Amino acid sequence: MSLDNVKDALTKTIAGIQNAPNTSNVVFRADTEWVEDVRCAAKVRQFDPITVDEPPELGGKDSAANPVELVLVALGTCQEIMYAAYASVMDIQLDAVTVRARGYLDLKGLFGLDPSVPPGYKRITFETEIESPADDDKLRKLIETVEGHCPVLDILCRAQSVSGKATANGRVLHNLATNAA
Template sequence: MTANALAMTIQGAVDHVKQNPSAAQATYKAKVLLDKGVQCSAFVRKFPAIILDEPPNLGGNDAGPNPVEVLLVSLGACQEMVYAIYASMMGIELDSVTVYLKGHLDVRGFMGEEGVPPGYQEITFETRIESQADAKSIEALIRTVEACCPTMDTIRRPVEVRGKAFLNGEPVVAV
């Protein structure tokens, strides 16, 4: 899709939401199945399974990225998509955008050590943009992307997470 076509598509979506505020609400769904060992198959919409696994040193067969790697991929991909969308809306032509990400994690938390969080302690990224646009326009684009990226917002802001567990169809514990 060309930048102009993308801008027109997004503007159509913006106009639709302005005219129909209830259309702004979206719910995304996924289903994940434990296959064998620690390998999982994740299903989203109509797409083939996404295989997630752990490396051998964490009990896996390395058949796919692990969940914390997918979190990094999700953040980078979301940033790149938001760059494409807003660049098209702002009339900025991008030659390329590449996001390099690192997540720093202490596996002792995953292994149950008290006082050590099991998740990332820090996520860092570096975005490399190639464009003929002036620095001021790119800086405005960067600020917009960092303010509007849904995955970035979800990671930075506390989000309520609730769940339920069932054993043979009967509720066991609320998470």
């Protein structure tokens, strides 16, 4: 599998940032909308909407992945993309990369049944399987580079500042602001 087009695109982007450092800041956007029951639609750039749903035991129709599953999808696919990207610029041949991510969630937190239990994942694990003819030293360097620069892994591992507001009928009823430690 050739990653030459990836290497060319990344090399061009890196050179552009080196020549104009102020171009390195970007904003990604997602707009979501509740559709019915616990099914929602998400719109990202020009792509068809992404459906998000829950399994029946959480009130859904099981028509799509749920939000906490999408976090795992984001982690796995971001890792795979980073492997392809860094392997291309490090001239390492990749034959295959797969990630198996698991998130462990206690529903007592989600349902507010135990205030000591967080509503989100208690822990996330992942296993990455790489197939490559490269030697172990090159692959270790690749793994360290990917795990040190994967945006989604960073988001999950590092405390983030999050802010938001909720409006109802055109009036702001709540503001949320957290500060990263």
